[in-house]
Amino acid sequence: MEATLPRRLISTPVAGPLAALVLACAFFALRTDQFLTGPNFSLIIQQVMVVGTLAIGQTLIILTAGIDLSNGAIMAFGGIVMTKLAVDSGLPPVLAIVAGLAVCSGFGLVNGLLVTRISLPPFIVTLGMLNVVFALTHIYSNEQTVTDLPPVLTFLGQTFQVGQTNVTYGSLLTILLFLLFAYLLGSTAWGRHVYALGNSPEVARLTGIRTRRLTIGVYTLAGFVYGIAALLLVSRTGVGDPQAGQTDNLDSITAVVLGGTSLFGGRGLVIGTLVGALIVGVFRNGLQLMGVPSIYQTLITGILVILAVAVDQLSRRRNR
Amino acid sequence: MNAKISAGLLVTALLVTGCGGGGGGGQSSSATPKVGLITKTETNPFFVKMKEGAQKSAQANGMELMTAAGKFDGDNASQITAIENMVAAGVKGILITPSDTKAIVPAIKKARDAGVLVIALDTPTEPQDATDALFATDNLKAGELIGQYAKAAMAGKPAKIATLDLAPGITVGQLRHDGFLKGYGIAEGDPSVVCSQDTRGDQAKGQTAMENCLQKAPDINLVYTINEPAALGAYTALKAKGREKDVLIVSVDGGCTGTKAVKSGEIAATSQQYPLKMAEDGVKAVSEFAKTGKKTSGYTDTGVTLITDKSVSGVEAKDTAFGLANCWG
Numbered sequence: 167m168e169a170t171l172p173r174r175l176i177s178t179p180v181a182g183p184l185a186a187l188v189l190a191c192a193f194f195a196l197r198t199d200q201f202l203t204g205p206n207f208s209l210i211i212q213q214v215m216v217v218g219t220l221a222i223g224q225t226l227i228i229l230t231a232g233i234d235l236s237n238g239a240i241m242a243f244g245g246i247v248m249t250k251l252a253v254d255s256g257l258p259p260v261l262a263i264v265a266g267l268a269v270c271s272g273f274g275l276v277n278g279l280l281v282t283r284i285s286l287p288p289f290i291v292t293l294g295m296l297n298v299v300f301a302l303t304h305i306y307s308n309e310q311t312v313t314d315l316p317p318v319l320t321f322l323g324q325t326f327q328v329g330q331t332n333v334t335y336g337s338l339l340t341i342l343l344f345l346l347f348a349y350l351l352g353s354t355a356w357g358r359h360v361y362a363l364g365n366s367p368e369v370a371r372l373t374g375i376r377t378r379r380l381t382i383g384v385y386t387l388a389g390f391v392y393g394i395a396a397l398l399l400v401s402r403t404g405v406g407d408p409q410a411g412q413t414d415n416l417d418s419i420t421a422v423v424l425g426g427t428s429l430f431g432g433r434g435l436v437i438g439t440l441v442g443a444l445i446v447g448v449f450r451n452g453l454q455l456m457g458v459p460s461i462y463q464t465l466i467t468g469i470l471v472i473l474a475v476a477v478d479q480l481s482r483r484r485n486r
Numbered sequence: 487m488n489a490k491i492s493a494g495l496l497v498t499a500l501l502v503t504g505c506g507g508g509g510g511g512g513q514s515s516s517a518t519p520k521v522g523l524i525t526k527t528e529t530n531p532f533f534v535k536m537k538e539g540a541q542k543s544a545q546a547n548g549m550e551l552m553t554a555a556g557k558f559d560g561d562n563a564s565q566i567t568a569i570e571n572m573v574a575a576g577v578k579g580i581l582i583t584p585s586d587t588k589a590i591v592p593a594i595k596k597a598r599d600a601g602v603l604v605i606a607l608d609t610p611t612e613p614q615d616a617t618d619a620l621f622a623t624d625n626l627k628a629g630e631l632i633g634q635y636a637k638a639a640m641a642g643k644p645a646k647i648a649t650l651d652l653a654p655g656i657t658v659g660q661l662r663h664d665g666f667l668k669g670y671g672i673a674e675g676d677p678s679v680v681c682s683q684d685t686r687g688d689q690a691k692g693q694t695a696m697e698n699c700l701q702k703a704p705d706i707n708l709v710y711t712i713n714e715p716a717a718l719g720a721y722t723a724l725k726a727k728g729r730e731k732d733v734l735i736v737s738v739d740g741g742c743t744g745t746k747a748v749k750s751g752e753i754a755a756t757s758q759q760y761p762l763k764m765a766e767d768g769v770k771a772v773s774e775f776a777k778t779g780k781k782t783s784g785y786t787d788t789g790v791t792l793i794t795d796k797s798v799s800g801v802e803a804k805d806t807a808f809g810l811a812n813c814w815g
Contacts, residue, residue, distance in 0.1 A: 198575075205574070213570065313588050399563075402566075403566060405588060454571035
């Protein structure tokens, strides 16, 4: 099918969210002097990079018609592992990071095994895992925030200059991750298999896709991505925080849904998730610049989520 | 296709109307100096009162107040984001009640490096000099007052004490607890403390904690609580056992609900603190900084008063009429 770029954009599920993002930006640019500036946009990206990265993993899992409630907790544990090993145990920071990534991947693997081997619903598996990992984080950290981090752990929070604007390395990494996963999902056999699995596991199995292995792989990969989010979090806040990530599971689902990905699996784009995360970030930043209390951010985000899912349902009905 | 486009329009329409409704006169005020207030949560009456005080003081000083809060107690990430956005909005100063006293420090440093005056309200950061100044209750003293009161009220009767505390690793809770023991004249680990439980300052958790303490030690006759919601939870648990008359409950905070409970006798005494004053003085200091460039510094004690209707000799206290006139929430 030959299609021009604008046509293709309109026909993707990202069209609505993108339009919403652009309009929101236009609105805030008109209402405040500070919104439409390089430093402010750099700030918004820094503010969404942690939830955005978590939402990459969440997108993978939702595309398989699953859901992950444990990702914020896994990230918090990963952050504590990295910081405690580096600061308290004196491990070389790079090894501490590797350990954190491995631990996060490990929890993803366990999620995947429980979902596939015992056929438990992802909601239940990850709800249980949320509590398990939350408790482990508090036990392991002894409820203490880890401070005085070595520079390697905070490197991603450092900035470089683009024109007048300071951009963090973490923002750059986040955008690269989105591009990488857009490629993996959009242009590889693995990506097509993930969509096929989400659309119909039975059909996917009959066409020769090893669905169990694929599912386990997706959960493990998601866990690894949460590990990267943990590193981003640590570098952004400059501390290891056992309280971190408590609502990030829901925030990551918000980003995915606002980005036009179907909660019923098989439909959606990871770039949409980036747009969804940016919508939340732009609202939070813009409303704060306007002096609107933060409770309105929650109100508007809630309405947007319901609308986004309503839109998904309506367009499905239309396409049937 | 049409469905998607119309859907997109629907969403954008909502965005515009949504913020149009919530907005309300943001832009015109770019000339007035701005001050930010960041609390732990939106809903806790203590912070609602703080916001009220800040609003009043901002109006009096010709400043625009911006507010933000975390989603839950302990939500460091939202507070960092709020600091960044307020600095971007060009505030002169930020008043913050840190949710995580250590984890917020790097973000505060960035704001101060950008020339913003940062004052901690209610809760000090760790280290305390990470902010320019601290306006807060002396929590150790708040604990000492009810400790001394309890010692006098027990009148030599051997005490079996339950402490219903906040949560591990939170300074405010630790200081009040330590202050109570000091005021009572005992050390940590004293055998008269028969049960210690965390409540997170929550009434339901306070009730559960007291129920469990009574299972462990049915002869408890003195209960220290971190705040009045925890105290009321403890009272409910005691009442269920028919013990509400012969157990002394002491607390800290001085919220209006709590002060009423002192008046009706559910709580024997409480140490009242003044969030309104913290915020008023904080805004005033930022206003001063905006006008003259002079930064306030160090610790300002915003005061604490023992409130009880059953006063004991040797411990200075005010009655609940005073308490209700000065309570928050």
